[in-house]
Each structure stands twice: as structure tokens, then as C-alpha cells.
Amino acid sequence: MSGTEQGTPIRVLLVDDQALFRAGIRMLVSSQPDLEFVGEAANGAEGVRLAREVSPDVVLMDIRMPVMDGIAATTEIVEAAARSGSSAPRIVVLTTFDLDEAAARAIRGGASGFVLKDAEPEFLLAAIRTVHAGSAVIAAGATRELFQFFSAGEPAKPQPPEFDTLTAREREIFVLAARGLSNSEIAATEFLSEATVKTHISRILSKLGLRDRVQMVVYAFEHGLTAVD
Secondary structure (H helix, E strand, C coil): CCCCCCCCCCEEEECCCCCHHHHHHHHHCCCCCCEEEEEEEECCHHHHHHHHHHCCCCEEEEECCCCCCCHHHHHHHHHHHHHHHCCCEEEEEEECCCCHHHHHHHHCCCCCCCEECCCCCCHHHHHHHHHHHHHHHCCHHHHHHHHHHHHHHCCCCCCCCCHHEEEEEEEHHHHHHHHHHHHHEEEEHHHCCCCHHHHHHHHHHHHCCCCCHHHHHHHHHCCCCCCCC
């Protein structure tokens, strides 16, 4: 399996303050022919510096670390890429708890999903490949629960003007995706092909300035857009 269309490996950076954990992940990633381990950092500040120096495709980011935590480091890496006009690496948050407010904050800051630190090695490897391909790595139900948990009690922000640029069909698909339905489930609900749903999702992300479906879920819950008008 190739890391990119050119067949080059997916470049992986690890940011975690536990040396033993880093050693295990380094060995795991390095054992895969389509992945390249390009560096490791013991705190968020070091991770931000390394991300700038080695240009990883995917960053595995721990949440709780000294000097700078994973939330601040995630936000800084994403914002630094935006300032430089380059593409930000996909960031996968490593967390101990399934429903973790810190993980939610990191995702709002630009991460593409989260993986439990005690996940099976095969799941972590699949997560790296999945986010690199542009998809989220959280099960749909878990994504929805995470943001319902995090946004509980928070007033919804006003509906942004760009949301008005969506067609009626795009709004329907947006709501279904935000509720956690997969492309195949949306296709069955809307009587469309999966390819058509995928095209609609791409257009929705483009119109709203979002990177992936995780960001779409964040956007939906922040603005109270999880119900069809």
C-alpha cells in the first residue's frame, strides 16, 4: 500500500512525553513499508518546532504534556501552516478517555480525530492511513457523542453566511453527515449513489471552508445545525 499517489511513504511525527510509549510507536510505524517515522518530541513546544522542520504528513499528538500541551501544539501547528500558506499535517490526538473534553478542544483546534492510547496497533496504523487519505478516524457515533458532550449547555453561535450558499440537497446531506451517518447510509436515505454523496460532501466542505468530516461535526454543533429546517 503506498502512502501517496506517487508511492512515497506517509511521513509520521510523534509527540508524547512518555519515552517508552514513543519507543513502541516508533518501532510500530517503522515496521510498515508505506510509513516513515520522521521524528519524535517529548512536549508540545518541541513538537511544533519539529513539525516545522520535518514537514510530516501525519502527527500523533498526546494531549497532556509538559511545557506545551497537545491542544496548544495542535492549534499552533495548524495556524502556522495557514500563515505560511502551506498544507497543515493531519493531526491525530492520542487520548486515554473516550469522551475527553481535551480531545474535543484539540479537534476544534484543527485535529482530524482521536485514537485511544490503548487501541490495537492495527487500529492506530489504520488511523494514520485514514487521516492521510482525508477522512476522520473517529467512529461516527463517537464523534457525535463527543461534541454533544462538549457543547452541552453552550449557546449555539449564529448561522454563518456561508451556510446559506448550500443547496437544499447539500443541507440535507450536511445534517445527515453531522449526525454521524456514513456515505453509504446517506446514499440509502437520500436515494443517491455513494459517489454522488461523496461529491456533495466535497462541495459542502469546500463551501464552508472545512477540511474534513470531523470539522463538519464541530461546525454543526457550534452553530446548532444538526436538524433539517
